[in-house]
């Protein structure tokens with residue numbers, strides 16, 4: 070163990086008693102010079118007093134919590150030092166602490182560091198209140214974003230069904246203190262906007278209360294395991310002036326890992342109140358094993374090993390608690406399986422005893438009921454903390470059968486597995502093994518609680534908002550009763566609902582005999598994956614694969630992701646022969662042409678997807694004799710049929726509208742209205758801009774709500790912050806920056822109905838197509854002159870378009886496709902002196918007959934191309950173009 074900590078601990082135990090280096094050496098069985106060296110180290114660190122004399126004597130300095138905060142923070146002298154220093158600097162910033170964002174892998178200690186840092190800062194600050202550190206994990210409410218925002222900002226009575234009273238938020242409670250938001254990326258965009266507004270202005274609104282402005286003066290610390298550039302709004306990210314990355318365990322020094330191990334062992338020893346030792350090979354194993362869950366996993370692995378060793382000790386197998394290699398379950402599990410007889414660890418020793426801190430909700434309610442009654446929000450928090458603690462600590466053990474056999478009764482685990490299989494079979498949703506494992510841990514706690522005949526303390530009833538989850542929980546309860554006569558009371562059933570999250574309903578079996586991979590690519594953070602989830606669920610098979618295109622991702626990045634995904638699918642699904650891309654709008658429509666050569670598989674794209682089309686494509690892809698062309702046609706038909714039905718039912722699409730707001734509705738709002746109008750492109754000609762007055766004293770937004778009845782309000786832009794659920798607000802000043810403008814354009818792009826429908830054919834003049842195409846070609850063309858190519862297209866395409874009856878969207882797509890193709894032909898001509906051509910054009914072996922009429926239509930076009938660019942258009946490309954055109 071770490072000698073210096075040993076000595077410090079020893080001196081603390083002696084309290085005010087003084088000792089010499091020789092005495093310390095004797096008491097702790099270390100040599101005198103080492104003792105003296107470490108004592109002097111502690112003096113330098115201001116933790117121990119040196120009393121001059123002969124011999125020199127030492128005593129611990131009177132306890133100072135900031136010292137102990139730092140002593141508990143292993144690494145504060147090494148890897149964490151610069152992080153801690155920058156963090157402290159953020160807190161000493163004049164007038165208001167700077168917001169801090171911690172990033173890092175799971176278990177690296179972000180929450181721990183946030184807490185330690187906050188306590189240090191509170192101690193040294195005159196501004197921050199002594200007890201005002203509030204830590205909140207946004208993941209606990211991730212299933213219900215509304216409730217999540219409500220927890221943070223407070224809820225006005227009536228904000229949603231079930232909100233029976235006004236409720237303070239954490240922001241109110243953390244006034245003059247620090248609010249730590251763990252897993253901050255779980256906040257939905259509207260919540261992120263509310264947060265950055267609070268960080269900017271110190272102003273916030275409770276959920277459902279747009280009128281009353283409240284103030285809070287708080288320091289914000291956020292943490293996320295994700296890449297913040299991908300999951301946080303740029304506006305929020307920018308407000309975190311200090312961004313600190315916590316290094317993973319594998320990047321920490323050996324010495325630091327050693328200190329962590331010693332520290333955790335010491336903590337466990339203190340809990341057991343016995344002498345604890347560890348065998349050398351086991352210690353070595355802890356020092357060297359792969360530990361992907363970082364410090365969090367190291368700690369829980371050590372706790373579990375200690376629990377095993379303690380159990381042996383209780384059974385008198387050992388005189389003291391000695392941790393052996395076999396107690397370390399995550400290590401070399403296979404070898405151990407054969408070596409040792411299974412230790413049947415009764416969970417009672419783990420959960421109800423005092424030996425470890427295995428989370429146990431019943432203990433909590435037993436002890437609180439004896440004292441005082443907790444408020445409902447507190448109880449909710451306890452339940453959520455409990456679930457998330459079980460998840461974090463033990464989820465990684467899910468693959469180690471040995472571990473769960475020792476933590477969960479066999480009959481219970483078997484019954485749960487049976488319930489899982491039945492649920493999948495009869496209801497079509499599968500609960501992942503990790504969920505079952507964590508649920509098993511909880512039910513084991515429940516069972517022990519009954520076994521121990523402890524007076525029953527009811528747990529609070531918290532209704533889960535998702536009906537499917539509740540149905541699943543009821544089914545599980547039914548199977549448990551049926552299989553092992555385990556009867557769960559109603560509040561227990563409600564509780565276990567919270568262990569099952571809706572994301573877990575994905576059907577996760579990949580269909581292996583599918584020959585056509587169907588890939589859905591759409592704008593939006595999870596539009597494609599949500600639609601795929603619904604279709605896969607309805608079809609009962611994982612046939613649609615999704616790639617999401619969040620707002621911050623560029624088209625090129627998406628292309629790369631799609632390519633990678635197709636390669637992955639080829640390895641996962643050995644029978645794949647072709648790919649059908651289903652896309653929504655914009656650049657995704659021509660993506661197939663761009664990536665076709667790289668994926669080396671026949672590929673077709675259908676744009677402007679809707680649900681019936683995705684359903685049909687998924688269904689058809691399961692038909693073994695179906696071809697790519699067949700599925701393409703059928704899916705298109707399904708889409709058109711749907712569109713026709715929509716038309717027939719006189720469905721009126723609401724017009725898009727951007728509201729500009731200011732105090733008077735005539736000043737800034739009017740200016741913004743004019744400016745935005747000028748920014749609108751051809752494809753956004755349908756968008757209306759309306760300036761609206763929002764009186765800041767009443768914050769009356771009723772006009773905006775009324776507008777929503779008649780228009781699809783896609784954004785509110787202005788000088789008075791307005792929070793209306795579901796509509797993004799862009800502060801006017803943000804439009805002065807590139808990011809704000811691009812946000813507005815992305816909002817316009819994603820709300821466009823589709824290239825085809827937003828521009829009805831007679832709305833776009835030929836002249837406009839020409840300009841649009843020049844703009845588009847400039848983006849993709851590298852070798853030719855976009856204008857020259859567009860000139861040839863303009864002269865030759867109209868009769869071709871008329872012959873094939875292309876609508877405007879299709880025509881634009883073809884212009885772009887041919888433009889790109891010509892550019893690649895030019896590139897090959899430029900390179901024709903070298904042995905290798907830059908682009909190859911795969912030959913599609915499906916033969917077609919080109920009619921004479923088609924020949925006469927296309928030949929003038931080829932002639933012009935060949936003359937202008939001195940190239941030859943190969944025959945197979947001519948065939949390909951005719952195929953595409955039909």
Ligand SMILES: Nc1ncnc2c1ncn2[C@@H]1O[C@H](COP(=O)(O)OP(=O)(O)OP(=O)(O)O)[C@@H](O)[C@H]1O
Nearest residue numbers: 141142143144175176177178179180181294364365
């Ligand atoms: N520097 C440290 N010194 C001592 N203990 C630490 C240190 N860092 C982390 N720990 C311990 O490791 C455990 C995991 O740390 P923590 O929960 O802070 O990680 P995290 O990065 O927030 O993980 P996640 O992202 O999964 O929430 C904590 O319970 C804490 O006890």
